[in-house]
Amino acid sequence: MMDGCMWVVAAVVSTLTTVLTPAQGNTELELGVVILPTPPTVIVQRRTPLLLNCSAFSSPGFGPTTYRWTRNKVDVTFNKRIQLVENGSLYFQHLKRRKRPSRSDEGLYECFLTNSRGVVIGRQVFVKVARIASKFTKMPVDQTTVVGGVARFECKIEATPPPVFIWEKDGGSLPINNRTTTLASGVLQIHNVLMEDAGTYHCSAQHSFQDIANLRETVTSLSRRRSDAGILTVNEDSAARPPSIVYATDEITVNIDESVTLECLVDGNPQPNVTWLTPNNTHV
Structure with a gap:
């Protein structure tokens, strides 16, 4: 009873997602790049700092390494509030959330790592602002x-x-x-x-x-x-x-x-x- x-x-x-990050352990590519596992989504507080790691690094001997970040397939513009750290991380002094997507920090972020052998996407992560x-x-x-x-x-x-x-x-x-x-x-x-x-x-x-x-x-x-x-x-x-x-x-x-x-x-x-x-x- x-x-x-x-x-x-x-x-x-099931649902389809575009986030492609390793589920377990590190992934080493032939380009001399190691990709670390990271969560596909990060939820953050508005008006607070955030550090997005690229979660990838190039092995020695493959030339200089450069990093590039995009948000929703558009290059991120760096300024006093949004800065590129030497190790490839993306630093926000504070997060913004706006009704207009073009003025908001929310979206799909991708980190591109380049060395002498080519380019790989080191990280794909959705950033959402808590509300x-x-x-x-x-x-x-x-x-x-x-x-x-x-x-x-x-x-x-x-x-x-x-x-x-x-x-x-x-x-x-x-x-x-x-x-x-x-x-x-x-x-x-x-x-x-x-x-x-x-x-x-x-x-x-x-x-x-x-x-x-x-x-x-x-x-x-x-x-x-x-x-x-x-x-x-x-x-x-x-x-x-x-x-x-x-x-x-x-x-x-x-x-x-x-x-x-x-x-x-x-x-x-x-x-x-x-x-x-x-x-x-x-x-x-």
Whole structure:
């Protein structure tokens, strides 16, 4: 018996990416160039410094080495704010993000290394500036349930990288018990509701510190958004309720090797059984 379900499976949908960086170890080319493995995407704070390493170097005996950087296939213009370091790294005194792409520092950066034998792309990396929207696209709404029933609140907000959601009840920390489930997508599920669960619920969204490359020691500059509250009303009712699906994931697209959460929240009295089937109609 169960009144809700959640299953994490490996994704089977693939997407194409132009980022070509070695997955493991160093790669040595015939040109006497060694390419180091680097992440395909770097997320940074706006108005803070950033150092992009070229992640490639030329072996001795292959002549002088020169470096060139492009952003979105256009040569990077060096100035007081953007400088080329002697080892080929690209240094930003501070990052800019603008609505007009031509005035923003976001984009695909490529480092070209040249020696006496030729030219190679030492690094390809997408640079994104951390941001979080000023308004939520979805916030908790008032709802009514019964003792033994279920409740579901949801928050959504546009952010890079995806935000971390923190839930509160009546202005304080959300009680921790085996009846509440919080999902990374911004969903709060409450199972086997009790009278004490009645109250106001709201979420806060903020960036995850480990996802930002150039996070300063003072993290107060990271934005945090707080949603409006949704009120949960709980009534006493022991009458039988037919099984019903309160919410189920409809369709989702993810990358290969990523995990995905398929949400299923059901209600009924007595509690209904839940069965998961794979695309091959086999039981999970």
